[in-house]
Amino acid sequence: xxxxPQHTRTGQYWxxxxxxxxxxxxxxxxxxxxxxxxxxxxxxxSDPWRVLRIQAEFVEGFGALAELGPAVSVFGxxxxxxxxxxYELAQxxxxxxxxxxxAVITGGGPGVMEAANKGAxxxxxxxxxxxxxxxxxxGMNRYVDLGVNFRYFFARKTMFVKYSEGxxxxxxxxxxxxxxxxxxxxxxxxxxxxxxxxxxxxDFWGGLVDWIRGTLAERGTISEHDLDLLHVxxxxxxxxxxxxxxxxxxxxxxxxxxxxAAARAGAGGPE
Numbered sequence: 001x002x003x004x005p006q007h008t009r010t011g012q013y014w015x016x017x018x019x020x021x022x023x024x025x026x027x028x029x030x031x032x033x034x035x036x037x038x039x040x041x042x043x044x045x046s047d048p049w050r051v052l053r054i055q056a057e058f059v060e061g062f063g064a065l066a067e068l069g070p071a072v073s074v075f076g077x078x079x080x081x082x083x084x085x086x087y088e089l090a091q092x093x094x095x096x097x098x099x100x101x102x103a104v105i106t107g108g109g110p111g112v113m114e115a116a117n118k119g120a121x122x123x124x125x126x127x128x129x130x131x132x133x134x135x136x137x138x139g140m141n142r143y144v145d146l147g148v149n150f151r152y153f154f155a156r157k158t159m160f161v162k163y164s165e166g167x168x169x170x171x172x173x174x175x176x177x178x179x180x181x182x183x184x185x186x187x188x189x190x191x192x193x194x195x196x197x198x199x200x201x202x203d204f205w206g207g208l209v210d211w212i213r214g215t216l217a218e219r220g221t222i223s224e225h226d227l228d229l230l231h232v233x234x235x236x237x238x239x240x241x242x243x244x245x246x247x248x249x250x251x252x253x254x255x256x257x258x259x260x261a262a263a264r265a266g267a268g269g270p271e
Contacts, residue, residue: 058158072164075175076171086171086201087114093116094127107130108147114142128147130150130156198231
């Protein structure tokens with residue numbers, strides 16, 4: 001007599017670099033266990049080990065991506081189907097990113113992420129996926145040729161910002177909004193400088209941008225010039241061009257600043 005499993009989880013599940021199937025799939029993600037309220041005093045003994053795991057996750061990410069070179073991250077819905085317009089649009093954008101001399105970074109999953117990785121792969125560029133442990137099946141799409149799986153969202157987010165020179169954001173859900181608003185906050189607070197953020201799809205993003213302008217800016221909860229942090233377009237060529245031009249401008253400014261500093265040092269002035 002065959003005993004049926006007590007749960008219905010199937011497929012593959014990534015827990016950091018470890019792949020699990022069937023009965024090995026856990027009931028809770030690593031993030032969920034980290035954030036749930038502590039029971040008793042066991043956390044005193046377990047949390048220091050979590051710190052080491054978090055440290056290892058950063059080390060693995062830095063090690064894998066340190067020599068990547070210039071890259072652009074593409075975000076969008078994991079639910080987008082291959083026969084939908086946004087899938088084709090993401091491929092086109094990724095191809096243009098590669099042609100401009102950049103690698104393409106996505107979350108490594110299905111939908112828009114898969115499409116962008118496919119566009120980079122087909123254009124013979126570097127196709128990167130930064131996966132995340134989730135309580136439902138996702139896995140790394142087949143077009144990723146450099147993949148890193150993370151347990152913790154915050155470690156993964158750090159890699160997106162650290163190794164990208166801009167974000168291009170297609171229609172998506174909560175995860176896409178999370179990445180969008182985190183990057184906006186980092187730029188607004190000057191934690192990162194000159195980081196271009198492009199929203200692709202005026203019909204999708206128009207209502208959100210109108211709300212930001214008509215509610216946040218109107219009430220003074222953001223500054224009027226904060227609206228300049230977002231560029232909205234329907235044109236894939238324009239989306240990529242915004243990122244390329246912003247980074248060319250940033251590099252010119254950095255070179256000018258370095259030359260000025262060298263000149264001051266040569267003249268005996270303060271560094």
